[in-house]
Structures are given as structure tokens and as C-alpha cells.
Amino acid sequence: MTRLPRLCPALLAICLSASFLAAADPADPVKVFILAGQSNMEGKAANALLEHQATAPETKAQFAHLRDQQGWIERDDVFIKYLNRSGPLTIGYGSPNKTGVELEFGTVMGDHFDEPVLLIKAAWGGHSLYQKFRSPSSGLPSEEALQKELEQAQKRVTQNNEKRNRNDPLPTMDDIRSVYGSSYRAMMQEVQETFDNYETLFPALKGRPLQLTGFVWFQGFNDMFGDHAPGEYAANMERFINDVRKDLDAPNLPFVIGALGQNGSTPAKGAMLQVREAQMAMNDVPAFAGNVKAIRTDVLADKEAERLFPGWRDHFEAWQKVGSDRPYHYLGSAIWFNRIGRAFGETMIELLPTE
Incomplete structure (x- = not known):
């Protein structure tokens, strides 16, 4: 198995130049966050749904901070690289024609930092921690x-x-x-390639060093299946965090985990509960105190989407105004994905070291 070289301090200190933030000190680092996981990290809220809810009287207030008079804001201080797509943060950086948690997470980060923010998203649907995201020390x-x-x-x-x-x-x-480990290696390759090429991808960041600042993990559904995956999740998750930190040369990298929550307002049970409890158990690992936090995503459920999902074909016109996918994709609810992204951002701020 070929191991990706670690992102060493020398790489993190590469000098670039920024034109759009001329008033700021060009030595200020770009705050870099990695967003990784499977299909729900890809993002499954249809852009058409966001467009509707952003103007509908009953929901537009929830999207107002993401828009201006011209429509959706394209931030000049937050940038995103998602596989073969890159640019200023706005809607549409999820699965094709969809949006995910990156929208609100990046907004929270951009509002929090005076320095520019770069999101590197590495997500592939259907990839388990047991197999494809399996990290090196899990063997x-x-x-x-x-x-x-x-x-x-x-x-x-x-x-x-x-x-x-x-x-x-x-x-x-x-x-x-x-x-085994193929997605872990691909994730690290995404990070490496973005660090190598970001002054070309994002000319506005030219002249600034990069500072790896945090990691968000939103995954778990495929680990509900199989003879071993649910029971091994906690051990694999702990090793994953340690391996990511080792390979990125970031020993205390803040880590936010979005625990499984597709159950929504219905109590989780069976393998879903087992995986969620394994994710939440990271809050009790002594070595992770103050730098890792798992949060529940079911408590953020969009209750209107939940209400209209049963029999959605019989009231499709009403359904498409609140949801755009199945329960395993959080109903494709823009409100639910945005709530999760904001919660990820607020949790990340809790973990960031005070300067």
C-alpha cells in the first residue's frame, strides 16, 4: 500500500499573494478545513428547493443571510474545492445540482475569521469507514x-x-x-493536490500561507451493514482521527463528527443506534477532550419535510417545496442540511484554540 507523504510544515508555509483582500496583511494564513464523508457530505438538498424556499414567505428568513439583491451570495472570503469543482462558496457544491452542509459551515467560518477560508471537500457516496475509508492503523x-x-x-x-x-x-x-483504505488515500490525495495547486485554483489567495485548521466528518450509513462494521466503528473512528492527524502533521487538529441522524424525530434503533453511539463515544475518549466533538444531527430535523414525506407521490407538488430526496439523505431538506452545517460550524468554533 502506497502511503501519501504527510503535509509537512514546509508545505503549510507556502507563500502565495491575495488581491481581493489587499487591506489585510498578506501574511495572514488561509484557514483550511477538510470536509469528508459519504453521500450526505456530498450534499443532497436540491438547488431548486433552495431557490423556492429562499423566496417563499414561510421560509425565506432562514436563507436571507445567504442572499443579496442579486440572489445567492458568492463569498469573496470563503473558497471551496470539491473534487473537480472549485470557486467562491455559494450554492451548488453538493451532488450535481444540489447543496450540502458546506454552505452554512463555510458561512459560519467566513463570518468568524478575518482571514480567508478554504474548504476542501472529499466525499463519495456509499463508502464505509470499515472498508474504503479504513485508515492505515486499522490494518x-x-x-x-x-x-x-x-x-x-x-x-x-x-x-x-x-x-x-x-x-x-x-x-x-x-x-x-x-x-480497503482506497477512499482514505483518495481523501489525502485531494488534500495534497489542493495544497499543491491552490494558487492556480484560487488566484485571490495568492501570496498567503495555508493553515490547516479543522476537520469535519459526516458519514456512517454504510457502516450499519455487514457482520463487522457496526461493532468496529468506534475503534475504527478513533484510529481514523489519529491517522488523519499523523498524516497531516496536525497532532491536535479539531475534529467535528456529525453522528447519524436519518431517523429524525423517530428514535434510532438497531444498527443506526449502534453506529451513532459509536460516533458519540468519541466525546469520551480522554485524548480527544477539547479537540474532538461528535454532535447529534437527528435533533435538527426538518419537521415539515418529515410530515410530508409519507405518501409524497400523492402530494408531490407540496412535497417538492420542502424535500428532494429519501430519508437516508435527510429527505433532501435544504433546511435540515443547513442546520447541520451551521451546527458543524458552531461546534468547530468551540474547539478552535484561543489565540
């Missing part, structure tokens, strides 16, 4: 577990070959092993 699952996974994968390919008259090769053990 690989047991040989018994890997062998079982290989047999299941080979069975699926065999059945598909027979059904579709194909001759696809059967997966090998190397194929199975290579998936």
Missing part, C-alpha cells in the same frame, strides 16, 4: 473475513456471468484487499 480485516468476502464476490460474478452470458474474470484476493 486489514481478519483473513477469515477477507476470505468470506472473496467467496461472496466470486459468487456474484459467477452468477452474473451465467445470467448474462458473460465471461468476466473472478475477483482475486488482491482485488478484495486493494479496496
Whole structure:
């Protein structure tokens, strides 16, 4: 397994120049935040829903601070890199034609800091902490577990070959092993590439050093499934935090965790409760006191979206004014995603060291 080089202090001290903040000291660092996770970190609130609710009399007050007379604000002090997209923070940096927690999180950070802010988002739907986001110190699952996974994968390919008259090769053990940690490595690559290229991506930041300032983790749904993932989540999460800090050379990097909350106003149970409790358990790790905090996202539920989701096809016109997706994506509620993003920002501020 190839390890990505750590982002060393020398990289964090690269000199750039900023034109849009000429009045500020060009030596002031850019505050960098990493936002990582699976589909809900991608962002699933439809832009069309934000457009509607931003002008609807009953909801527009909740979006007023994100808009001006021309429409959605494009901040000149907060920037975002999300895979192949980059630019000033505004709506639309979620899944295609959608928005996520980055909008309100970046707004809170931009309002808090005098220095410019850069968000690096690395998120891929359906990726578990047990497998693809598995960090280096978690190693690989047991040989018994890997062998079982290989047999299941080979069975699926065999059945598909027979059904579709194909001759696809059967997966090998190397194929199975290579998936573990692949998203962790891709996340680190995103960070590295952004640090390497941000003066080209964001000319307004030219002349400023970068300062890695915080990390937000919003993930967990796929760890509800499988024989081992729910039970191993707490241990894997603790190792993930330690590995991220080690690989980024940031020993006390503030870490905010959005605990599973798709249950909304309904009490969580089963594997969802198990994973949520594992996430919340990070608040009790002695070494994480004051620099890691997990928060509940179910308590921020959009109750109107919850009310209208049952039988949504029968009242589609009303539904599309409050939601845009299924419960596992927080109903695609712009209000719910914005509340979560704001809570992430406010929690991050609690963790930031006082200067």
C-alpha cells in the first residue's frame, strides 16, 4: 500500500499573494478545513428547493443571510474545492445540482475569521469507514473475513456471468484487499493536490500561507451493514482521527463528527443506534477532550419535510417545496442540511484554540 507523504510544515508555509483582500496583511494564513464523508457530505438538498424556499414567505428568513439583491451570495472570503469543482462558496457544491452542509459551515467560518477560508471537500457516496475509508492503523480485516468476502464476490460474478452470458474474470484476493483504505488515500490525495495547486485554483489567495485548521466528518450509513462494521466503528473512528492527524502533521487538529441522524424525530434503533453511539463515544475518549466533538444531527430535523414525506407521490407538488430526496439523505431538506452545517460550524468554533 502506497502511503501519501504527510503535509509537512514546509508545505503549510507556502507563500502565495491575495488581491481581493489587499487591506489585510498578506501574511495572514488561509484557514483550511477538510470536509469528508459519504453521500450526505456530498450534499443532497436540491438547488431548486433552495431557490423556492429562499423566496417563499414561510421560509425565506432562514436563507436571507445567504442572499443579496442579486440572489445567492458568492463569498469573496470563503473558497471551496470539491473534487473537480472549485470557486467562491455559494450554492451548488453538493451532488450535481444540489447543496450540502458546506454552505452554512463555510458561512459560519467566513463570518468568524478575518482571514480567508478554504474548504476542501472529499466525499463519495456509499463508502464505509470499515472498508474504503479504513485508515492505515486499522490494518486489514481478519483473513477469515477477507476470505468470506472473496467467496461472496466470486459468487456474484459467477452468477452474473451465467445470467448474462458473460465471461468476466473472478475477483482475486488482491482485488478484495486493494479496496480497503482506497477512499482514505483518495481523501489525502485531494488534500495534497489542493495544497499543491491552490494558487492556480484560487488566484485571490495568492501570496498567503495555508493553515490547516479543522476537520469535519459526516458519514456512517454504510457502516450499519455487514457482520463487522457496526461493532468496529468506534475503534475504527478513533484510529481514523489519529491517522488523519499523523498524516497531516496536525497532532491536535479539531475534529467535528456529525453522528447519524436519518431517523429524525423517530428514535434510532438497531444498527443506526449502534453506529451513532459509536460516533458519540468519541466525546469520551480522554485524548480527544477539547479537540474532538461528535454532535447529534437527528435533533435538527426538518419537521415539515418529515410530515410530508409519507405518501409524497400523492402530494408531490407540496412535497417538492420542502424535500428532494429519501430519508437516508435527510429527505433532501435544504433546511435540515443547513442546520447541520451551521451546527458543524458552531461546534468547530468551540474547539478552535484561543489565540
